Amino acid sequence: MMRPRRVLSGPQPPFGMSPSDPPRSVATNSLTLRADPGGPHVQESPPVPVRALLDCSRRAVRRAPGDHPLRRRSAVLSLSPPGLRHPSARRRARALGIVPPLLRLRPNPLSVSLFRTDMSKGTLSPVAISNGGPRPRTRLPRLAVSAAGALLLYACGGGSTGGGxxxxxxxxxxxxxxxxxxxxxxxxxxxxxxxxxxxxxxxxxxxxxxxxxxxxxxxxxxxxxxxxxxxxxxxxxxxxxxxxxxxxxxxxxxxxxxxxxxxxxxxxxxxxxxxxxxxxxxxxxxxxxxxxxxxxxxxxxxxxxxxxxxxxxxxxxxxxxxxxxxxxxxxxxxxxxxxxxxxxxxxxxxxxxxxxxxxxxxxxxxxxxxxxxxxxxxxxxxxxxxxxxxxxxxxxxxxxxxxxxxxxxxxxxxxxxxxxxxxxxxxxxxxxxxxxxxxxxxxxxxxxxxxxxxxxQTPQVLGSWPVNVLTAVDDPAGTSGFDVLLDVQFLNVCRDALTQGDVLELGPNFLEVSETTAAPDATGLITGVRARNLTEVPFVMTTLLGQGTYLPTFDPNKGVPSGCWLSFTPTAQTAPTTEVSTTSVVSVRFSEPMDPNSLTALDSFLVVNGDSSVLPDAKNLVVGIVQASPDLDTFAFTPSLPFAHTQGSIETYHVHFDRKARDLAGNELLQNLPDIEFTIDDIEPTSESGGISFRFNSLDELEPISADPVNMPTLDIRGQIHYDLASGKILPRSVLYQSYQADRTQTVPMAMAALPLGVPEPLTPLGCRLQALWRYCDFGWQAGDESKHNLDVIGLSWSPVGGNVTADFYENFEIVLGHSTRLPDEALNGLSGGALEPKGGLLGNPSTFDDNVLTTGGISSEVVHPRSLGYQVSPIDLFVAASGTTMLPYPMNRGGTAPVHYLWRDTGSRAAGDSDISLGGIPLNVELALGAAPTPEAEIPNGDPITTFALPLLMEFRCFPSSTGVGMNAFDVSVALPPGTTPNFRAFSAGGTDQSSNIIRKDPDAELVPSGGYNPFSSPPGMQTLGVDNIFYIGQIDTVTRVSRAHTIWLDTETDAIAGASYTVPVVEPDPSFLPQGTQVLLDFRGATGFSGNAGPPSTVPFEAASLDYYGEIEPTKAGGPGGSVTFLTDGSWSNDIRDSDGARYLQVRLTFINNVQSGLTAEVSALGIPFTKN
Incomplete structure (x- = not known):
């Protein structure tokens, strides 16, 4: 006789059942577990998915206490071991996610089979364990039953640590x-x-x-x-x-x-x-x-x-x-x-x-x-x-x-x-x-x-053919409201049999053609078209009537004009491509969303001025933009200006698709469209539009074309870029972080004499304002090395005497960077023993500190370390530079503030230093004397202005009087020439103790003119020093490549030299919205009306990039260039508004790439189009 069963009121994990416990029965919805230490027998229950059960079981094992039987190997359950002994069954189990410890390769003598497996369906049939009925010969251990109950009950029925x-x-x-x-x-x-x-x-x-x-x-x-x-x-x-x-x-x-x-x-x-x-x-x-x-x-x-x-x-x-x-x-x-x-x-x-x-x-x-x-x-x-x-x-x-x-x-x-x-x-x-x-x-x-x-799935082109639905009724063989019979009539020559699977767009309704029809009759009519609703809402039959669109899949074997696969808005006067408006938008539709970067106006979706025999080039491409529909299935070409046309004439254009169009996954079109010609309506008003385009698939796209364009091209663009011809794009320099030392390992500083005791400025507790400079040659660079132009300075370091520093703190310490108006050249005059260029260095009294700072042509100085951040001098910040010199960083970009940078050697401006520093030109005399310049070829001829690429980095430090500063640190410096001679490398005002033992404080903000300091080593101590001297600081700059610049040749619109052209907003691909975050491409323009001298007709000098210098100027003869003059439309300055060049026949473009230095990302340009109208 069976003992009465006690049914639990709620799911409880049966951990720790004892033999004296009464049998337990717990319902878990579709399966029931019954446990009785006295001996179980099995009853089948409905099957459940293996994965659902496994999820429960894994959770049970994971949540069980560390000493629980589920954690013991001997207590692990096996899933129908007899059914899993065969290797194929085990492989199937593993494919379903059954893994040890739930899957045993051999039967566990202490386990009980609770599940009947059906591996073909991926299910387990759970069984119920209860007492009563025939007992097995071998008594099943209580542990196995307890663990089995825990497995499902605890994981699937409750016992969670979260609460419910x-x-x-x-x-x-x-x-x-x-x-x-x-x-x-x-x-x-x-x-x-x-x-x-x-x-x-x-x-x-x-x-x-x-x-x-x-x-x-x-x-x-x-x-x-x-x-x-x-x-x-x-x-x-x-x-x-x-x-x-x-x-x-x-x-x-x-x-x-x-x-x-x-x-x-x-x-x-x-x-x-x-x-x-x-x-x-x-x-x-x-x-x-x-x-x-x-x-x-x-x-x-x-x-x-x-x-x-x-x-x-x-x-x-x-x-x-x-x-x-x-x-x-x-x-x-x-x-x-x-x-x-x-x-x-x-x-x-x-x-x-x-x-x-x-x-x-x-x-x-x-x-x-x-x-x-x-x-x-x-x-x-x-x-x-x-x-x-x-x-x-x-x-x-x-x-x-x-x-x-x-x-x-x-x-x-x-x-x-x-x-x-x-x-x-x-x-x-x-x-x-x-x-x-x-x-x-x-x-x-x-x-x-x-x-x-x-x-x-490969994408396909769809046509958009106008139709008229004459009748629409329910298809008696289908579902009312979803299956219909239609009488459809085509409205122009774009007509063919409707193909099964193609779509009809009728008002708000979309239908799929259910079976292929016969060809239309002479009037374009097809009757009894079977179609099915593609939406979830039944048709309102009257909404199917009237004009609509048939969307056939492109098939070159269809007997329709090729123009039927394009759409024109407004539509052609004679369908599909005859008598097109000069302002028409050309559209193409696809069977699925397409990658918008693969369908652009200057790269793959091209409109060419000329019939299909004319190959696309830089001057016959129509400049425009391609816009994608929100769902990326339709792409429309809109010309920037009306198509070129003379009223009364019939011009032929053609649309050319390069095999670059692809869907989002990169699949190319199943079948590419052929070139499709269209003609302009002769009654359209005259439009004298034109365009010049770069597609960057060649180094030489514009005249003059080299006889050997591969090995000796006449470049169209020069500067800090490189071509990716395979992809058809230009790219800037990559983001590169680099440190450069101005120390005694470099040729020019090596020739200077070290000052053993160093100098304390600018870290003086009584206040200091100091200007110092570093030239390109102090880092071992050549002036013409363009990889070192347009460098952003992001860090500065100084070298302590003896490589040791004392901890110090200045509450207010400011750093300002700029370009110097002065360029010292310390080469000696062999006859006089003095400097060849004594006036080139920093200016002192009566000149002001500000007189040493370049502030013209858009160049200015910038605060790169605000005074409120102070300066904590710490020995733990000492490091050994790549040159072997011990350095200590200045506080620039050393705190938690947003990174700052200063663009040095900026070729975005031709601003020049003072006229009295240019007598020797570039390279400097000292470079030539020391062999630091490999060739004597002039970068800047004697007497010409010294422009930004050759001007020094000017560093200004403002150390405010401090109650915490000690001032025990000495800066490692050298003397460029014997003391007391010029040119000057330093200008400063510093507080100190004078010869009368008076303490003199100097507020940097109040020091307008360099007044010098007080020499503690003079006799007696405290002698007043000069405000300028030839002290050279040993140190390092940290840089990053953020800005790259390039210039085009002069672009000839072939308009009247006097009237010139009017310009419209240029087209740049990819669109700025597709550029990596934090990157930019900036365009600047300037116009010219003609050229003279060596650059005048018939010379090709203005149209060859090799003739241009770092600023896009024609390089003068005495600098090794061809020479010649440009007649600028205005003053030769650059503008970011192309309309400022209206009236110029010739146009030049400057491209500036801005990198994201935090992420390392760079921009790119795959095409550039300049639309214009002849005046």
């Missing part, structure tokens, strides 16, 4: 309460009662709407599961799946080729959902080491939480504030993703509540309209990562703390009100809201599939 019991059976499909026909899948949860909400896992995949087939084998237009994330590898196989882009919404849809009621539907859906890729937790604040998880740009990111989320209407409206996506290096720029609660996974507590957040990186038009918060349409997804960087450029931030002062008024919580737990991190160190972070790297062009999700 599991709601529902994990993995089961459940109908949403109050929503007939809507189902979801149960996720692991804590019954909505957690006190510690955790991100259990982050994953990425492809967001789709899942559709089934109806009874007739057609696609059910209503999704079975909207916004469902599947693995990237699920592709069309024509047996189980069809993955496609909905031609209406441009949303991806996965069609499972089964009816919704077919058991295989669920199996196939589970397989599709099983391939999500895991995102490893990493921080984006610099504290996590790489590599960082790679996520395709158009992927959907899934965050699964440990319990049900508060997904109320209010929570939905604030979700974008509570789950943030940031981009950049490091991620800081908000990205407008579509963030939503997963409608397909969760649990029930009164109603359905989601356990997952979906971050959809793309936003289609239909999706944007459905959001409570407006979002911009984005068909491309995340911004591309930089190919040269492995750092994260995407950060997902979930604030966990409300901070109203920073704009965080709400946070994401569980249904029970718990915030996301920060204990498992990572947590941003840069946010006051304690953000839990996941750092990612988005895809780029060097990654698989061009950095996007895998896509095996």
């Amino acid at each position: 019991a599991q709601s529902g059976v994990i993995g089961s499909e459940v109908q949403k309460p109050g929503s007939p026909g809507e189902f979801f899948f149960v996720d692991p949860n804590e019954g909505g009662n957690t006190t510690r909400l955790k991100i259990e896992e982050a994953m990425w995949g492809r967001l789709v709407n899942v559709h089934a087939l109806d009874a007739a084998g057609n696609v059910d237009p209503v999704p079975a599961f909207p916004d469902f994330v599947i693995g990237e590898d699920i592709q069309t196989d024509s047996v189980n799946y069809r993955l496609e882009v909905n031609p209406v919404t441009f949303l991806a849809r996965l069609i499972i080729l089964r009816e919704r009621t077919d058991p295989d539907f669920r199996t196939l859906l589970d397989q599709a959902a099983s391939g999500l890729r895991t995102i490893t937790p990493k921080n984006d604040d610099g504290t996590s080491a790489g590599p960082f998880p790679l996520v395709p740009r158009n992927a959907c990111i899934v965050l699964r939480f440990s319990d049900m989320l508060n997904d109320s209407d209010f929570a939905r409206s604030t979700l974008l504030d509570n789950v943030r996506v940031l981009t950049g290096y490091s991620p800081s720029v908000p990205f407008a993703a579509r963030v939503l609660f997963d409608p397909n996974h969760g649990a029930i507590k009164g109603d359905f509540h989601s356990t997952r957040i979906l971050i959809d990186t793309t936003v289609a038009q239909a999706e944007a309209a459905a959001m409570s918060v407006p979002l911009p349409i984005n068909g491309i997804g995340l911004p591309s990562s930089n190919t040269a960087s492995s750092a994260p450029n995407i950060g997902i931030h979930i604030p966990t703390k409300i901070v109203t002062g920073s704009g965080q008024f709400t946070i994401l919580t569980s249904l029970s009100g718990s915030a996301v737990d920060t204990s498992e991190g990572p947590v941003s160190s840069k946010t006051v809201t304690r953000d839990v972070v996941r750092a990612l790297r988005s895809g780029n062009e060097n990654d698989t599939n061009n950095g996007f999700l895998r896509d095996l």
